[in-house]
Amino acid sequence: MQIYKVGGAVRDRLLGKPVTDIDWVVVGATTEEMLAKGFRPVGADFPVFLHPKSGEEYALARTERKSGRGYGGFTFHASPEVTLEEDLIRRDLTINAMAEDDQQNLTDPYHGQRDLEARLLRHVSPAFAEDPLRVLRVARFAARYAGLGFTVAPETLELMRQLSESGELEALTAERSWKEISRALMEDQPRVFIEVLRECGALKVLMPEVDALFGVPQPEAHHPEIDTGVHTLSVLEQAARHKQPLTVRWACLLHDLGKGLTPEEEWPRHIAHEHKGLKLIKAVNERFKAPKDCQELALLVGEYHTHGHRALELKPSTLLELLQSFDVYRRPQRFEEFIAACEMDARGRKGLEQRSYPQADYLRGAANAARTVAVQPLLEKGFKGPELGEAIKRERLKALKAYKDAASA
Structure with missing residues (x-):
């Protein structure tokens, strides 16, 4: 029995980043041997065990082959004969396909260390294209490591493009998709996640409502960046820069979906886009089964973000309706998150990133007055x-x- 540290723990140690989760692979062992050593079995699909003291996960080395559609369409085979190299080849990226023993001796059969140095996200083998979830995972890693200069290797992007065109993305469950999307939105550069998905054609499949925003113009007086898709990415970038929670980032991504419905002859104006966008926001919320707090805030920000910008001009009666809509008396935090999303929207415009937003304090004061x-x-x-x-x-x-x-x- 040989035990190796694998995947992200090895990658992040080599990058000099803090290691949080550790995955272990056990080569040359049987289920019976693991149980005899006090490991507790978890997971129905393949043999994974919890360490009797640390509680960390230890998986038997395994191979896999495609047997159906989607993320779950795989048959796994674990036995003492499966080698470390065979286990590593089924992983997504070369930088995640390295292992080290307890002496920190590196096993790197697929040149992950070389790709770390070259700042490349590259697939390990053609089997990459068998798992549609990897499109989202690679885009998420691109968002995580963009600040270090990482990009997706052209040949990997091509495989992602093929996957996007194959219909396999539709087989992803809402739960798996949301897990990747929510993690990606909380990375330092979530706009890169959306950019990579768009580049490989996956955004058009997964979130056509967001994809439709690119190329749609807005009035230059309010939006120097003009393009609605570019504006949406800038708002998301501001939300990340200001360390906003997931609820706010999700609302920022979806707040302008109604502009994708404006007929071309009405461009660059988008009359009543707030109301028109609600059905689209609702559709995206339901498609990914987003948590209730994310769903609610996205709908409220979509409907009322223009009210937020015009706060100082609103009549007291309109202001009261706004406060009632948010139930500011029992749910003060939700109104705070709305204000944050409005501020990110105001700052997510070319050259206006540092603008002040007096509406924020005005809205807070109004809520306090009503309370x-x-x-x-x-x-x-x-x-x-x-x-x-x-x-x-x-x-x-x-x-x-x-x-x-x-x-x-």
Whole structure:
């Protein structure tokens, strides 16, 4: 029995990056031997075991062959005869197909170290094209390591293009796709993820609503970058730069989908794009089964981001409707995330990345003004039921009028 550290742990150590997760491969062992040593089995598809003390995952060396469509369409074979090289060849990228023993002796049959130095994301073998999930994984690694100068090797991009055209991407489950998308959006350069997907034709298959934004012009006075797709990537870039959470990044990606529906004869104006985009945002949300908080914020930002930009001009009644829509009294964090998404949208424009956004503090102040309305005095006056609701609304409107007057003074 020989045990090797494999994959990301080896790659990140060689890159000088912190190692978080460690994967282990066991060569020359049987399931019975692992159990005898106290390892606990997990995973129904292939033999993976948890270490009795550390809880880390140890997998028996295995081979695989394509037996069906999609990410799960593989038959695995694990036995003591499977070599380390045979196990490594089934991995996606050369930089993930290295192993080292407990003395840090490197096993690198597919030249991963060379590709690390050349800053290349290159597939290990033609079997790469058997797994459609790898298109998303490579795009995610491109986003993660773009800052270090990594790019996708042309021959790997070509395989990704073939996969995108093959229909295999449609076989991916929503859960697997979302796992890769959500991780990629939280990388330092998530715009690279979208760019790589677009370059290989996968964006058109997975998110045609986002792909449709490229080439759609906007008024230059508000959008010096003009192209709606470029603007969307810039907004996403700002969200990453300002360390926004996943909910905000997802909303930033989807906020302008309605502009993809504008007839060409109406370009570069996009009248009512906020409302038109809601059905598209809903479709993308459902396609990937995004978590509820991501879905809700994306829809709210899509519908109201223009209100955010025009906050200082809004009538007190419109401002109150906006606050009610977000339920700012019980869900203050969601309104904060909306403000953040609006600010990223305002900054995601060529040459305006450093612009101030006074709307943010104004909106926060409005929410606080509405929240200060006390319910108890109204109860004491005898209001109840629907009448109480109307009385609270009147008092909040009064508070917002006073707030607006004070802010304008």
